[in-house]
Amino acid sequence: MRIGLLLAESRGGIGQHVASLVPRYLNAGHEVLVCAPPGTADHFDFSGATVVGQAVGLRGSDVVHAHGYRAGMTALRDRSHLRPLVVTWHNAVITSGPRGLVMRLGQRLVARGADLTLGASSDLVELARSLGARQARLAPVAAPAIPEVRKPSAAVREELGIGDAPLVLTVGRLAPQKDYPTLLSVAADVARGNPEAVFAVVGDGPLRDNLQARIDAENLPVRLLGHRDDVPDLLGAADVFLLTSHWEARALVLQEALQVGVPVVATAVGGVPELVGDSAVLAFPGDAGGLADGVRKVLADPEAAAAMRTEGLQLAAGWPDEDTVAKNLLDIYAGLVATSA
Template sequence: MADQGRRVALVLGTSAGGVGRHVAMLAGGLVRGGHRVVVAGPPSTERAFGFAALGARFAPVPISDRPRPIEDLRAIRALRALRGAHAVHAHGLRAGALAAIALAGTGTGLVVTLHNAATAGGAVGAVYGLLERIVARRADRILVVSPDLGERMTRLGAGRVEAAVVPAPSLPPSGREPGDVRRELGTGDRMIFLTVARLAQQKGLETLLDVVKALREARGDAGPVPGGVSAEPADGRGPEERAPEAVFLVAGEGPLRGELQGRIDRENLPVRLLGDRADVGDLLGVARALVVPSRWEGQPLTVQEALRAGTAVIATAVGGIPAMVGEAGLLVPYGDIAAMRDAVARVLADDGLAGELAAAAARRGRGLPGEQEALAAVLAVYTGLS
């Protein structure tokens, strides 16, 4: 790699998922390239991602997921120690804004990658709006995971905005056969529709439950099928010709688990919350499609994983999803329950369509950028700070 021996600081806030994995990928790759790397973030991120084991120096900094004035002042003081680095690369809006305040007037180059949109309202939303303006006006480069984020930063006065490269890590093969996976899941012959998401507001999981309920209601007087949902074909075929039953699996944990499980139980929906799973590759291998009902997404790792696995995608047309999925899935407006219900019903009932989408996903997956492309992209940005 060019420019070896640079001192690079990577800054992140609270993370248990994609942002932390991305920073770990960058840290490991930069260290292997001969760069001196320090990662600054909450101690929980070091425990989760092991930056020190990758060869980086870890500096504990209390960057939380929400505004906390006392902790934020401590974080700003701690981040001032990064002055003199060739590049400080902050990940996330709060980490970026705190780094921008800490490094103001120091001449230290600041890069900020925005991985998520600020969706909160009220007082918290107003604070996030202020943080966006700080990042837009003070960061030397802003990398964004979706076109809408780039447009917003440009409107707020950002001078240099570019597309971020955030690849999903490769899923290691487990060696398990699909039949073994199905037996472990207890799904029988039902078609599996998979969602991989944190059980949180952004992920739109209440819409997923609405879709499952709507599939049942679309059957009219046929009523629900115990343990599964069967889609009514659009051509009016009889019960003996209906599509196979479906079960909806959700892999992930989060604060909405109790609320979601309560509704699943009350309405007897064929939805199972699996909790966090290490075998996402196996789940994708037996899924008819990945269903993404999110309010917003940037470059979701789970969608990349589905494409690489050759799994069809049914998703909301938000953020960076349309550019990533292309022809490899069915995209619907966020919150349009009828449109998503129809998309699921089509994939459930039509083997030809499901096969075409799976083949398109595999083609799309082969063209996705990987770790080397991501490292080359950030090194080019760091070099441009000179």
């Protein structure tokens, strides 16, 4: 098959997912074309694929797979030439106001225009169906390869200068979706009873200055570490992984945390509950008190923390890997090509 993969701007999970598909499609003997903005094409390794800058370059593909709403809208502009069309929904629209209204309209158009809609989490599948999708099914993004921890926990902690202090780790772009103001409130709450606890946040983004200003003003035990290349090592040293997002599908950082064996405290949003099952402590989004209680529970109860680690590792062992996800998608493409011939 000649497979066209279409992306909008991405520096995170969506681009990483597509980059994992490309070599597997090529190894299976298929021709692969990738349409992505220059920044995305430069950021990820699409070696072996033909990379084009405009969707018109995907014409002649046997199947086109757009990743995300914006990519789906791009494909619909050339709908007569880019079909059959598969669109994977990786994210929910949580933006409000006129921009959010336009984005939700785009969702509806993409749902009705695609031959098949795939959702990274069950709530996205149900949403697509409610908006008129012809066909919609669950297609989880593959669990990343198990992170390789290279440095001993003690060495990582020494570099951070925290010694034996409890370490609560968060990884994610400093953007509104992640709800870092709630994370800061969790840190303030936990610090009242656990003044030695350290909260470390890996990632950069537009909210950095505002967050740092509040950290300084309230003297919060939070460190903004910026971009790091040693996330597996940090996970290996962490006592708790904390996620405070307003919404996530199957957050890759959560998958990595469970694969390493870090107890998770997270918001019960999007695809998080179905991802973590009973292995994590969950709270409502924005519930700083509930999230703080979860962090305190893990730090105060070693037996509960050990049970969470074991359950998380067992759960992660059953997730589909990148090879399985790529094969399933190829089977989906073949079925669409056969029925549209």
